[in-house]
Amino acid sequence: MLELRNIQKFYNRGTVNETCIFDDFNLRIEEGEFVSVVGSNGSGKTTMLNIICGSIPIDRGSVMIDGNDITGQREYVRNRIIGRVYQNPSSGVCPSMNIIENMAIADNKGSSYGLGRCINKQRIEYYRSLLSDLNLGLEDKMHIPVGSLSGGQRQALSLVMSTLKPLQFLILDEHTAALDPKTAEVIMELTDKIVREKHVTTIMVTHNLKYAVEYGNRLIMMHEGHAIMDLNGEVKKNTGVDDILGKFYEISIERGN
Amino acid sequence: MTLLLSVFEQGMIYSIMALGIYITYKILDFPDLTVDGSFPMGAAIAAAMISRDMNPVLALLTACVAGAAAGICTGVIHVKFKVRDLLAGIIMMTALYTVHLCIAGKANLPIYGKSTIFENGPVDALFAGSLRPFKTVVIIFLVTMILKYLLDWYLSTKSGFILRAVGDNDTIVTSMGVDKGTVKIVGLAISNALVTMSGCLFAQQQRFYDASMGPGTMVIGLASVIIGMSLLRKVSFIRLTSSVVIGSIIYKGCVAVAIKLGMPSAFLKLITAVLFLAILIVSMERSAKAKPAAQSAGGNGSGNPDGDSDAKVVE
Numbered sequence: 001m002l003e004l005r006n007i008q009k010f011y012n013r014g015t016v017n018e019t020c021i022f023d024d025f026n027l028r029i030e031e032g033e034f035v036s037v038v039g040s041n042g043s044g045k046t047t048m049l050n051i052i053c054g055s056i057p058i059d060r061g062s063v064m065i066d067g068n069d070i071t072g073q074r075e076y077v078r079n080r081i082i083g084r085v086y087q088n089p090s091s092g093v094c095p096s097m098n099i100i101e102n103m104a105i106a107d108n109k110g111s112s113y114g115l116g117r118c119i120n121k122q123r124i125e126y127y128r129s130l131l132s133d134l135n136l137g138l139e140d141k142m143h144i145p146v147g148s149l150s151g152g153q154r155q156a157l158s159l160v161m162s163t164l165k166p167l168q169f170l171i172l173d174e175h176t177a178a179l180d181p182k183t184a185e186v187i188m189e190l191t192d193k194i195v196r197e198k199h200v201t202t203i204m205v206t207h208n209l210k211y212a213v214e215y216g217n218r219l220i221m222m223h224e225g226h227a228i229m230d231l232n233g234e235v236k237k238n239t240g241v242d243d244i245l246g247k248f249y250e251i252s253i254e255r256g257n
Numbered sequence: 258m259t260l261l262l263s264v265f266e267q268g269m270i271y272s273i274m275a276l277g278i279y280i281t282y283k284i285l286d287f288p289d290l291t292v293d294g295s296f297p298m299g300a301a302i303a304a305a306m307i308s309r310d311m312n313p314v315l316a317l318l319t320a321c322v323a324g325a326a327a328g329i330c331t332g333v334i335h336v337k338f339k340v341r342d343l344l345a346g347i348i349m350m351t352a353l354y355t356v357h358l359c360i361a362g363k364a365n366l367p368i369y370g371k372s373t374i375f376e377n378g379p380v381d382a383l384f385a386g387s388l389r390p391f392k393t394v395v396i397i398f399l400v401t402m403i404l405k406y407l408l409d410w411y412l413s414t415k416s417g418f419i420l421r422a423v424g425d426n427d428t429i430v431t432s433m434g435v436d437k438g439t440v441k442i443v444g445l446a447i448s449n450a451l452v453t454m455s456g457c458l459f460a461q462q463q464r465f466y467d468a469s470m471g472p473g474t475m476v477i478g479l480a481s482v483i484i485g486m487s488l489l490r491k492v493s494f495i496r497l498t499s500s501v502v503i504g505s506i507i508y509k510g511c512v513a514v515a516i517k518l519g520m521p522s523a524f525l526k527l528i529t530a531v532l533f534l535a536i537l538i539v540s541m542e543r544s545a546k547a548k549p550a551a552q553s554a555g556g557n558g559s560g561n562p563d564g565d566s567d568a569k570v571v572e
Contacts, residue, residue, distance in 0.1 A: 080434035092432070094425040097418075105418050109433045113415040162432065 002029040002052065002169065002201065007061035009047060021047045022225040025061070029218075034195055034202045036212035038244065039222030040251070045205045048222070049173050052203070054078045065168070080110060083162030083200075085155070087174040092158025095147030099138060099157065102146055103127040106161035130160055134190060152183030156190060163194050170195065172204040176211065184208070188215060209241045209248075219244070223251050258390075264513045265394050268506030269401045270458045271477055275485075275505045276408055276498060277451035278478030283486070283497075284412075285444045286424040290346030290475055291331045294353025295324050295449045297471040299456025301357035303373075304366040304466030313374040317457050324453025325446040327353060332442030354471065364468040373461035374400075393462060400458065404451065405498050411447070412498075420444050452478075473526050480533040481505035487540035508532070 007025040012018050021044045029035055039045050050056045052063060054075040062071045070078060085092055093102050104119045107127075124142070132139040134156050138149075146154060155175060163170060172191065176184035192215050195202050206212050212219055219236050221229035221244065229247055231239055274296060281289035299320040306316040327349060335345035358364065372378070375393045384392035411417045423430045423440045430437040452474070460466045485504020489495050495503075515528045 074436070076431045076434055076436045079432050082432075084432055086428070091426065091428050094422045094429055096425050097421060101418065101421075105422055105429070105433060108415050108418075111415075113419045113433075113435055115411075115414045115416055117413060118415045118418040119413070 001031055001064075001066055003027070003064040004048070004051065005062045005064060007051060007063075008059045009044075009051065009056075010059055013059065020225065022051075022058075022061075025225055025227075027220075027227060029201060029203065031201055032199055033218050034216035035204065035218045035220060036216040037203060037205045037220045037222060038207070038209060038212045038248075040248070043222040044225045045222050046173060049084075049171050049203065049205060052169075053082055053084060053171060081168040082171055083167045083169070084171040084173065085158050085162055085175040087177050089151040089154035089158060089178060090147075092162060093146045093154050096145055098145055099131070099142045100124060100127065102157065102161060103164070106164045109165045130164075131157075134160070136186070150183075152179050152187065155179060155183075155187055159187065159190060159194065163198060163200070167198075167200055170198075170200045170202040172202065172206075174205050174207060177207060191215070209244050213239060213241050213244065221247060260513055260517065262390060262394055264510045265506060266397055266462060267459075268509035269394075269397045269502065270455055270462060271509060272401055272455075272481065272502040272505035273404055273458065274452045274455035274474060275478045275481035275501050276405065277448040277455070278475065279482050279498065279501045280408075280420075280444055280448040280451070282479060282482060284421055284424045285441060285448075287335075287342050287441065287445070288346065289331065289445060289448060290343065291327055291349040291353070291445070291449055292346075292452045292478060293471045293474045294350040294357070295327045295453045296456035296459075296474040297466070297468065298323060298327065298353050298357040298360065299453035299458075300460035300466040300470050301361040301366075302453070303457040303460035304368050305360050305362065307368045307371045307373060307461065308366060310371065313372065313377070313461060316461075317374065317454055320453045320457035321450045324450040327453065328445035328447070328449030329442055331449070332438075332445040335445075336438035336441055350471070354468070357466075357471075358468055361466050361468070365465065367465040368460070369464050371464075373464070374458065375462060397458065397462070401502060404454070405502060408447075408451075409496060409498055416443070473529055476529055476533050477508065480529070480536050481508045483536055483540050484508055487536075508536075 004025060004027040007022045009022040010018055010020050025044070025048075027048070037045050037048070047056070051058055054063075054070075054073060058071070062069050064070065065081075094105065097105075100119060104123070107120070107123060108118065128139045128142065136153050136156055138153055138157065141149065146157065149157070155178075159175070175191070176187050179187060188211055191204070194200075202216070204211075204216065217233065217236060219229070219231045219239065220227045228251065229244075274292065278289070278292060281287045302320045302323060303313070303316045306319065307313055331345050331349045334340050334348060335342055340348070375396055380392060380396065384395070412421065419430060419433070419435055419440050420443065422433075423437050423444070427437045430440060456470070459470070481504040482501050483504070484507050485500035485502070486497065488507070489500035489503065492500075511532055512525070512528055515532070516522055516525070520528060
């Protein structure tokens, strides 16, 4: 269970450019939920993910996991139980290393990176079988530097790498936004499959309302630092893209644009 | 013959330093100027200890530890105090000038006639008669190979992989639950340990320490790394560390030829700089030419030295 309590977050505090992203923001995500988060630019979606992962400091409030306060925990410590896939497909992989090397790094997550050999030859077949399940041809490119793969292939690899070891939370930060529609579809299906298989609590930020409606069992719409819509279970199932879009226009009109 | 031997001797001694620069410049993507201070520090340690008749191997180990400490200092300045990489190096380089002067006690300390790694009882007994001229080069070769293989081994470990990852994409290091700052500090420590050992061997081979040994170290190392990488890029079975060693020997050869052709030795640094510039221009032209070719070939480049740009993506 993940809880954000009374979060307050300013950017450029104390300057003329001061912007308040969150003032007393609360959110509770139960174990096993697959939450889709939508909202306009600047509504605080990515900031929320950064706060959960500890990438940025907060001005007030606390982040709790299973009742433990982790507000002060460093980002790299929190990342031991969190897998994150970024919008930029290059962020989740090492471009100059090949697929095996990338997988080997991910396969050691959670243990100490000591002086043992990193590539375990017995695991290579396992990596290959994981990648051939994706049907992207990655299993034939195991020795090619990841930098020369396509964006979709890299994103699929990032997804597999971030979920290779047991994890408590999967954070998806607009992870299909940089891909073409067809590849995005493939990555979304892959995401759904992985989330189901691993029963991992997932938070997905997306600008694609169709994905937000289609996938996951909870939908949150953010606006000016608040969750103005929070749909669960049956209600979420019966909600269509048009309903969400209607709400979207409503808030846009409020803002006068 | 003597010229060739001295090219190999000095080329290989400098190649140890170049391996250190390879770690910071190529793997960590950190322009580390500390080396201009840690190289003469190694020389000062050698001169100070050997002039007091201490064991030359002990001097090498001391240099290794001192170099690692210097690297850690640079790393801590950069990581913990958030000083920019270039400035952190400059600060340490300047500080180390005083350190190596203090270690040596004076600006020039000769150690002629003392026993060094190359000049001691057992070694002289082993290389008797006609083998004698090859004594130094053989010992340097052994030391260089040991250090090169140690580095190769390290880079294949988990710790080595994380080191490679931090220069490539440090986001991933954080997502693996590892503190990227610590990884950088470790990299700088290993790099400067190698550079200082190289300086220590250099002083033992030249049989003196001089305070002015430092400036230009970085350039020599960079030139060696870039020569090795760009000349041997296509030869996929040669490890990158080996190409750095070969690059360093080629570089020393070029300098030796320039001096042989009548350049006064006072021009050494100028030759170094001009040569480095020439190498940079040539290697940039090569990579510009190589890029379209690599794209059409589906990016099979084994080296792919500066490859993270999205422009290289091949569908």
